[in-house]
Amino acid sequence: MTVAKQSDSQTAVDNAALNIRLAVIGGVLALALLAVAAVMAALRGGDLFNLATVPFALALLFALAALIYGMLSKSAALEDEEKALLAKRSEARALNVEEDVRFTAGRSFANYRFYAPYVLALLGAGLLGMMLYGIDRSWAAREAAEMSGNPVHSALVAAVMLLVAVFSGAFFVGQSRLPAFRWLRPVGAWLIAGGGVLALAAGTAVAYHNNLTSLDQTIGRVVFWILAVLGCELVVSFVIEFYRPRSVQETRPVYESRLLALFTEPGGVMRNVALALDYQFGFKVSGTWLYGFIERSFVPVLLVWLVMLWGFTAVHEVGPSEVGVKEVLGRVVARDLKPGIYWTLPYPFGKVRTFSCTELRSIVIGENHSGDSDAAEPADDGHGHEAPPPQVTKLKPVVLWTEAHGATDENFIVAVPLEPGQKGAAAEAASISFLRTSIPIFYRIRPEGLMKWAYENADPQKTLRRLGEEAATEYFASASMTEVMSTHRAEAEAAILKHIQELADAYDLGVEIVAVTILDAHPPAENVAPAYQEVIGAMEEKETLILSARTYAASSGPATAAEALSIVSGAEAYEYSTRVVAGAEAKRFASQMESYKAMPEMFRLRWFLDFLEKDAAGIRKYVVSKSLRDAVYEIDFKSKERLDLIDTDITKLSDK
Numbered sequence: 001m002t003v004a005k006q007s008d009s010q011t012a013v014d015n016a017a018l019n020i021r022l023a024v025i026g027g028v029l030a031l032a033l034l035a036v037a038a039v040m041a042a043l044r045g046g047d048l049f050n051l052a053t054v055p056f057a058l059a060l061l062f063a064l065a066a067l068i069y070g071m072l073s074k075s076a077a078l079e080d081e082e083k084a085l086l087a088k089r090s091e092a093r094a095l096n097v098e099e100d101v102r103f104t105a106g107r108s109f110a111n112y113r114f115y116a117p118y119v120l121a122l123l124g125a126g127l128l129g130m131m132l133y134g135i136d137r138s139w140a141a142r143e144a145a146e147m148s149g150n151p152v153h154s155a156l157v158a159a160v161m162l163l164v165a166v167f168s169g170a171f172f173v174g175q176s177r178l179p180a181f182r183w184l185r186p187v188g189a190w191l192i193a194g195g196g197v198l199a200l201a202a203g204t205a206v207a208y209h210n211n212l213t214s215l216d217q218t219i220g221r222v223v224f225w226i227l228a229v230l231g232c233e234l235v236v237s238f239v240i241e242f243y244r245p246r247s248v249q250e251t252r253p254v255y256e257s258r259l260l261a262l263f264t265e266p267g268g269v270m271r272n273v274a275l276a277l278d279y280q281f282g283f284k285v286s287g288t289w290l291y292g293f294i295e296r297s298f299v300p301v302l303l304v305w306l307v308m309l310w311g312f313t314a315v316h317e318v319g320p321s322e323v324g325v326k327e328v329l330g331r332v333v334a335r336d337l338k339p340g341i342y343w344t345l346p347y348p349f350g351k352v353r354t355f356s357c358t359e360l361r362s363i364v365i366g367e368n369h370s371g372d373s374d375a376a377e378p379a380d381d382g383h384g385h386e387a388p389p390p391q392v393t394k395l396k397p398v399v400l401w402t403e404a405h406g407a408t409d410e411n412f413i414v415a416v417p418l419e420p421g422q423k424g425a426a427a428e429a430a431s432i433s434f435l436r437t438s439i440p441i442f443y444r445i446r447p448e449g450l451m452k453w454a455y456e457n458a459d460p461q462k463t464l465r466r467l468g469e470e471a472a473t474e475y476f477a478s479a480s481m482t483e484v485m486s487t488h489r490a491e492a493e494a495a496i497l498k499h500i501q502e503l504a505d506a507y508d509l510g511v512e513i514v515a516v517t518i519l520d521a522h523p524p525a526e527n528v529a530p531a532y533q534e535v536i537g538a539m540e541e542k543e544t545l546i547l548s549a550r551t552y553a554a555s556s557g558p559a560t561a562a563e564a565l566s567i568v569s570g571a572e573a574y575e576y577s578t579r580v581v582a583g584a585e586a587k588r589f590a591s592q593m594e595s596y597k598a599m600p601e602m603f604r605l606r607w608f609l610d611f612l613e614k615d616a617a618g619i620r621k622y623v624v625s626k627s628l629r630d631a632v633y634e635i636d637f638k639s640k641e642r643l644d645l646i647d648t649d650i651t652k653l654s655d656k
Contacts (some may be wrong), residue, residue, distance in 0.1 A: 013081065016074030017181035020173065024069055027063035028185040029168050030056050033161055033194060034499065044154045045147045046208075047139070047220025048201035054131045054227055055194035056165075058124055062186040062255070065120050069183045072112050074203045075105035097354060120255040121238040128231040147216070151209040152330065155348070158202035165195035173497060174279065186256045193260055197223055206348055229258055300323065316352035323450055325353045335451060355454060357447045365468045367438045367520065411436055412473060414481040433481050437521040441468050442514045449510020460509055464500075467507065468516075471499035485521045493518055 035055035043051040147154065172188030175181045200223065204216035234255060317340075318324035324337030328350045337352065344350030411434040443464065445453050453460050475496050476484065484492050497516040504511055596603040612621060 001149050010081070011138045012077035012180070013074060016070050016077055019070035019181055019184070020074065022172065023067035023187070026168070026172055027060055027067065028183065029164065029190065030063055031185070033165055033191075034060060036157070036161060037198075040154060040157060044149055046154065046201060046205065046216050048197055048204055048216060048223060049154070050135055050138070051192050051220060051223050051227065052201060054128060054135075054195040055133060055190045055197060059169075059187050059194065061124060061127060062120065062183075062190065065116060065255075066183040066187060069112065069116070072105065072109040073180075075243075076109040079105040081409040091141070117255050118238060118241065121234050123240075124255050125234040125238070127232050128227060128234070132228055132231070146213075147205065148452055151205040152348075155202040155209075157207035158205060162195045162198040162202065164378050165198060169193075169195060169529035185261075189257065200529070210353075211583065230259060232374075233257055246637070248355045266467060268568075283367060309454055310346050313347035314344055314350065316344060318352065318354055319341065319584075321358045322354045324445065325355070325450070325454065327351050327353065332451075332455065336411035353454065355445055355450055357445050357450065358444055360444055362440050362442045363465050363468065365441065365465055365472060367436050395603050397586045409544045412475045412476040414484060415481055435476060435481055435484065435521060437484075438519045439468065439472055439496070440517050440519065441465075442516070443511045444514060446510050446512050449508075452508045452510035457507075457509060460511075463507060464504065464509060464511065467509075468496075468500050471496050471503060475499065484518070488598075489521070588629050 028628065034053055037049055037052040037056060040046070041053065060091060153322055169188040169191030172184045174188075176183075176185035200219050201216075204212075204219055207215040234257070237255075237258070316324070316326075318337050320339050324334075324342065325332055326334040326337060326344060327344060328345055337469060342352050344352060368600075382407060414433055441464070475492060480488070486529045493516045496518075497513050499514045500516065504513060
């Protein structure tokens with residue numbers, strides 16, 4: 001019995017020593033992979049290289065925990081061996097070896113196994129949360145996610161790191177099946193998780209080389225949230241651990257991820273599928289021959305399908321209106337391929353890059369309203385697939401100059417013409433101004449310049465954008481701001497297009513500049529636009545007043561002339577009527593004087609009777625005789641008593 005106990009103690013010591021060595025190896029590997037991933041993220045860029053540091057940091061933390069576990073377990077095993085020797089030598093059995101205060105390693109080891117998982121769960125969740133927070137802040141502070149250098153080199157480094165991480169992680173997971181090495185399983189699991197992130201990093205680096213620049217950022221966001229879920233799982237496991245019943249022998253530490261174990265433990269996924277099927281159907285489905293056959297053949301069939309799919313990457317298509325270039329191991333072996341089907345080595349050893357020499361492409365310099373510096377550059381996946389159709393953009397509301405509406409703030413210096421007589425300091429202060437505008441440059445690749453565009457320039461789009469900025473800056477420096485914004489915009493577009501074409505030919509870009517358009521030209525919205533708006537308003541008000549004055553002059557002149565003509569005509573008519581009437585009155589007076597002189601009594605009587613008849617027609621008249629004072633005669637003048645010749649009807653007169 002004593003010999004067996006000594007043998008068990010020696011085995012425990014040996015296992016503890018091996019556990020220490022494996023923990024040190026795992027920690028060194030995790031630290032090395034962490035350092036390489038951090039260096040690659042800093043030098044080459046890429047979101048996934050940045051995220052790969054998180055699982056390797058956790059693997060390093062848990063490797064340190066496994067190292068401490070091995071050291072304490074070794075001390076406890078040596079202590080047990082020493083206790084066995086003391087018990088064997090004690091003849092009187094007066095000393096209780098188990099209660100000897102000198103033997104504390106066992107209690108320390110027991111306390112570590114009980115409390116360390118809780119502490120490690122909190123430390124792991126905190127470390128993961130802080131690293132994800134720092135990565136998110138770095139993403140928010142940067143302008144754009146870009147990779148520097150050759151992305152293929154980054155993919156090769158990621159592939160080497162992937163092999164180291166996966167194989168070492170699989171070894172630790174396999175070794176952890178023995179109870180003595182159980183604490184190495186989280187180290188292997190997180191190493192495999194880091195290898196998975198590196199596999200995605202290698203794939204996105206190759207995609208970036210094929211102009212799929214947004215894939216790394218998109219997959220990086222997905223991996224970010226997956227790691228965040230794993231961190232939340234650590235916190236939930238820590239809380240649940242206080243409320244669940246515990247067995248005497250715990251098989252899984254608190255800080256070990258159950259979700260991660262589904263994909264890192266041997267048979268983890270299939271075992272969980274089997275348990276789910278057994279529960280669903282009510283009998284042991286996993287014990288049938290069909291499930292056993294599927295479980296045994298699943299991995300080989302999957303590998304065969306993967307190999308077949310990988311073989312299909314050797315087939316490439318050059319579509320209509322496209323020109324292909326065949327590459328083998330990064331070297332061009334055929335160019336100017338016509339539309340059709342071509343064969344190469346499987347990816348990534350061979351590929352066919354396709355380019356369209358008829359498609360109109362564009363880049364934008366100056367103020368960018370979409371937030372993307374390049375517009376509608378089709379993605380090249382190496383298989384000749386056509387780009388997806390452009391999305392229909394909705395009409396945007398009208399935006400004033402005074403409202404900031406661009407994604408970038410790039411100003412051009414433009415000349416300001418001097419006012420007549422402007423000299424001295426005022427002329428120097430008003431000699432330049434700032435103009436903000438958006439200038440789309442439309443171009444196409446020339447068939448004879450395809451190799452220059454694709455292979456002789458590291459980043460031809462960026463070069464073309466810089467040349468466009470240079471040409472626009474040179475033109476605006478000698479142009480008038482008002483003319484560029486209004487009447488001379490077409491001349492400015494033609495001059496800039498010509499200059500960009502000259503620069504592109506000088507740099508051998510192999511492109512043809514089709515059109516240059518100046519859009520949304522206005523002063524800077526922050527400080528200049530409000531003042532410029534006031535100046536424009538004052539100029540418009542000035543023009544309005546001038547036009548109003550001209551309108552008043554045009555309308556009041558004829559009216560005044562007509563009124564003057566009316567007054568003159570009235571005066572002439574009054575003068576004529578007065579003169580003619582006065583002459584007539586004079587002639588009548590002369591005739592009356594002659595009548596008066598001829599018969600004065602008759603003239604007076606005639607005028608008196610005329611007065612009574614005309615001027616006193618509405619007045620009752622009384623005739624009073626001088627001699628007959630008492631008699632009154634009433635004469636009715638309404639009816640005539642005497643028949644005049646004028647009143648006689650000639651037809652009634654007879655010949656008698």
